Amino acid sequence: MMYKTILALALSLSCLALRSGAAMAEEPISPIKPPARVHLGMVELGKKLYFDPRLSKSGFISCNSCHNLSMGGTDNLPTSIGDRWQEGPINAPTVLNSSLNIAQFWDGRAADLQAQAGGPIANPKEMGFSHTLAVQTLETIPEYAREFRQIFGKDSISIEQVTEAIAEFEKTLVTPNARFDQWLLGKADALTEQEREGYALFKNSGCVACHNGEAAGGNSFQKMGLIEPYQTKNGAEGRAAVTGKDAERFNFKVPTLRNVELTYPYFHDGAVNTLTEAVDIMGRLQLGRRFTPEENAKIVAFLKTLTGEQPRFNLPILPPSADNTPRPIPFGQ
């Protein structure tokens, strides 16, 4: 009797394992994995640098200004505000789960997070500084100088060290345990019926052709406006600006749908404020399909289950400037 019970239990457990294993393998979106193998000292240094406005000419703009970790890793503005309130050319993509992207920026012009991190610092329309000046500033701050030396074992700071540390911090900015992931991992009641129906529609209608993988996007370049052209005043060329190939005009990196509830407004021009409108436009322009209001609501309900646990950490305390630290230039020359 006892033996039979144990045998039955073992059999049902192995069936369960097989079934959920099979189920996971079949789904086109996979759960976000927690970060692995990061250099913790570098993460802590990178976190400070990410929040430090002394990497900008004005002393006012940090990475977190436009990729705000209180707000889904974005600024929730159509395009960003840069040095002297200059208007940015494109919507700031979320930094959350950006380590999963095939490349960085909407046009993929940076191969990885480290290559991306140097861009805004030296862009005159963003942080408006230079790599040389940023490094010179950090070198005069005794706590930074010590911390860089401790981590990199070199006598001087380089921009490569700065961007490597920022990138290492950014690798920790993943958002596991979304309700959708809990469902993928076997918690059947993690989603409502409406949300499951939304996911079915998302799969059956073709959305999943581009929005798949761990980040539900971020892993390919696709043409914006496949069936119908996308109307925009934004001048971004997309992938063609990188490859020079005319055929890739208006090809953009597919944005991740992870935390999409938090990363409004939508599309590379940030022209669309609501998920309802974004789903409607995507259906028509990319799939040639008009979702009914009921279908649209189901897909939106599903999309909101992709909001994961936001990174939780203490606001970093920045080391003070020294007497010889160059001062920011917020106004005038």
Add this chain to the structure above:
Amino acid sequence: MMYKTILALALSLSCLALRSGAAMAEEPISPIKPPARVHLGMVELGKKLYFDPRLSKSGFISCNSCHNLSMGGTDNLPTSIGDRWQEGPINAPTVLNSSLNIAQFWDGRAADLQAQAGGPIANPKEMGFSHTLAVQTLETIPEYAREFRQIFGKDSISIEQVTEAIAEFEKTLVTPNARFDQWLLGKADALTEQEREGYALFKNSGCVACHNGEAAGGNSFQKMGLIEPYQTKNGAEGRAAVTGKDAERFNFKVPTLRNVELTYPYFHDGAVNTLTEAVDIMGRLQLGRRFTPEENAKIVAFLKTLTGEQPRFNLPILPPSADNTPRPIPFGQ
């Protein structure tokens, strides 16, 4: 024998208590007390509001933009950057320990933290919004609406609730356990000889006449440029702008010296970058005294012992806007 030992111990303990009690009573600066009796729910709500740029017209500027808790509760700029990069009229004072101030703003025009908190939101040169629009925005955000209802028990949000919550959070922004406070509380080796000599000079030279109490300042209005006039291009009138009394022209609230190592640049115009220069100017203009370089270095060393434990908390995660939330206006009209 045993009895004698206990008696001797009891006597020496009571002497110690008397001595340190007497010592503390004599010192003109007293230790920062940790916050007491705050409404924790309101603190958590206030923390979110403090970090929420949706209280500004542009959606880009929050309380933390100019009173940055990563940087001693200031922006480390001479004067602040406001809506559309407008130049602020005066140096942003630190929010740290501001609950100990006799009144708020350099000219004391706000009686308390709650009265202060509403100012920048509606100031066209700072956050550029209005109280009505800020409240309307918050009311459309479901998580905020619930949280306000839970805490204040009312059906609608008011600006008074918003500023009360922000002020309640600000009451927690005290910085106890500075090395100087450890010394005051009896840890004799918490200060070096140079630092103790700096404190003696600080007391004997008259600095302490204005910089006294728990915050080493913040508790009186005093004329800037008492012996010699202070040269500045800044147009601030000081206390006279509030009271209308010509005699109070150029009277400003004495700034706290708590965390002064972090709150550069100094004075109401933010014109001075280093403590060395600030101590020199204060000596000459307020006390008619030229400190030698050695004396100056001792006072600066003492001032750096006033850096306390910075407030430590998780970066707040802000609730997302809803479809009907009014959108920020970063550019154009």
